[in-house]
Amino acid sequence: MSWGGQPLAESTRPRRVFETLLPVRWYLPAEDVTAAPVPSDTRTWCAYEGEASYWSVETGDGLVRDAVWSxxxxxxxxxxxxxxxxxxxxxxxxxxxxxxxSRPVTPWS
Structure with missing residues (x-):
């Protein structure tokens, strides 16, 4: 995972999750994330997974809001x-x- 060439995470042990009508999602152990996540107030609810918490990540170009969830x-x-x-x-x-x-086009684009 990167932003503008800046590494955000690298993992040899991701969990691959398939979701209907969405791209494959790659869940990474927190230890494999090199960016410092900034907690967000954003929360969403999924009928299959439950409540998601979000983080933004700081990059050389500024903050990428709500780029990460768990x-x-x-x-x-x-x-x-x-x-x-x-x-x-x-x-x-x-x-x-x-x-x-390539970056997929979804409701979260």
Missing amino acids: YRDPLPDAAQLRDPLCFFDERVDVAVDGVSR
Whole structure:
């Protein structure tokens, strides 16, 4: 994960999550995030995962708002998503196995 060439995270142990009509999401252990997340007041609710908490990330170009989310207390069927951080592919640059992915167009673009 990067922004304008600035690394934000790098992981060899992401969790890949498939969601209907959305791009694959990559959940990373917090230890693999090199950017310093800035807590946000933003919260959203998903009927499958539960309440998401958000963070912004500071870059050389300024703050990328609500670029990262996590489930602190997910619903039982999403227990495996407790604590890992997920970056919006729509808001940061993502490369998987060295291959850059294009930014998807979704309601969060």
